[in-house]
Amino acid sequence: MASLSIRDVYKTYPNGVPVLKGVDIDIEDGQFLILVGGSGCGKSTLLNMIAGLETVTKGEIQIDGKTVNNLSPKDRDIAMVFQSYALYPSMTVRENISFGLNIRKVPKTEQKQIVERVANTLQITHLLDRKPGQLSGGQRQRVAMGRALARDPVMFLFDEPLSNLDAKLRIEMRSEIKLLHQRLGTTIVYVTHDQIEAMTLGDRIAVMKDGVVQQFGAPQDIYDSPSNLFVAGFIGAPPMNFIQGKVVEAGSGVGIELDTGVARGVLNLPFDSGKVKSHVGREVILGLRPERITDARSAHNVEGGKLQPIEVKVDVIEPTGPDTLVFAQVNGKRIVSRVHPASNPQPLTNATLLFDVSKAVLFDPSNEERIA
Incomplete structure (x- = not known):
């Protein structure tokens, strides 16, 4: 050796x-x-x-x-x-x-x-x-x-x-x-x-x-x-989702504005507001792994974090056997999530996805480096 x-x-x-x-x-x-x-x-x-x-x-x-x-x-x-x-x-x-x-x-x-x-x-x-x-x-x-x-x-x-x-x-x-x-x-x-x-x-x-x-x-x-x-x-298959949006104040913390075409709202983020305070009002890129966007049937597999429901319109589904990949639009860009196959979402219908941001990451669009 x-x-x-x-x-x-x-x-x-x-x-x-x-x-x-x-x-x-x-x-x-x-x-x-x-x-x-x-x-x-x-x-x-x-x-x-x-x-x-x-x-x-x-x-x-x-x-x-x-x-x-x-x-x-x-x-x-x-x-x-x-x-x-x-x-x-x-x-x-x-x-x-x-x-x-x-x-x-x-x-x-x-x-x-x-x-x-x-x-x-x-x-x-x-x-x-x-x-x-x-x-x-x-x-x-x-x-x-x-x-x-x-x-x-x-x-x-x-x-x-x-x-x-x-x-x-x-x-x-x-x-x-x-x-x-x-x-x-x-x-x-x-x-x-x-x-x-x-x-x-x-x-x-x-x-x-x-x-x-x-x-x-x-x-x-x-x-x-x-x-x-x-x-x-x-690294990751499917790769991490990148959602570009504006950072806003959300109560005592911060969030990111989301628009799915069927719903608009703010996704609360787990970061110390002091750490990203300088980015409030600015565009950032939120990174979330597909397994961190799921449905109620799979929610028990998510460790930690508070699940936040967001309504989306399903574009495409890809059954893989153990789970189903669901593609939808968020802030004008396609994201992919992993849901339980029994959920059986259908293309062109609305579905509620649960966002777990406990392991979310933020990137600066200008230099592509990680912020938090």
Whole structure:
């Protein structure tokens, strides 16, 4: 196992294009770090810099307290699992797993023991004599992981390993990777554009955009307390609702004006009036997760907070089985809520939704940063 420290790291390509702009990340031995963001955010470049496949323009990368900026990939004691599997088609599974061991001239008897141990861990013992062309996508990914495991490195690097799999297989492989981490306890750095993978797998998440880490922390902390509008909208499925409206005084506190087309009123907010006093009379963006807008049948699932009823006109419904997504207009923008399937709301009819603002967040529209 090994800790990882990324300190004020920059990457600029020879053509002058900046890719990473002062990245700071620290994880402890055995932690599972997720680098998540859209295409072009710099996450894969950062992974390649940890691996030694890309040079560092400025800053420092340390693995287990040792600066590795000038170390070659083979001297960093890391193993990488690629999106494309990168298996040798003419070799059997056994030969693919043991390929790196052969290069390092590990004795044959020891190679056999390592391959059997790895195959047993990944439940692919019955596949050892097959070739990659005879395997499914999930089996090939297991073999690619097995080849990395055979190295017994201090750190694993995963570069979007599940993006080539179908939806059902991705869910299964997520569980496999999580179980593997629990068994081995090895430090893992995992790149993905899928925020569900990020939430389900990571101990720590670094949300990236345009070469900058927008927020770094535990998955639930990022979900509940996003630092800005980008993070709030990127993490969560369906994404957080953003309702723009004017802050007004409401009794001894503050609220936000709402207009649903069938009702108008003020939604009371839980924030200290002193904290947002300077925004009274100004436009803000209220962020509410879909599960925080619900119906009477689901209200018992809501923790804390005073539920405030708002009448809306239903635009569209999407039944998902365990709940139903209800889309409606609030302040001229479509929002999504989660209601009990038995409520059976119908499009183009009015319905009463219950707003729980106990975990609401406020953003400034001018800079998209969080206010409260």
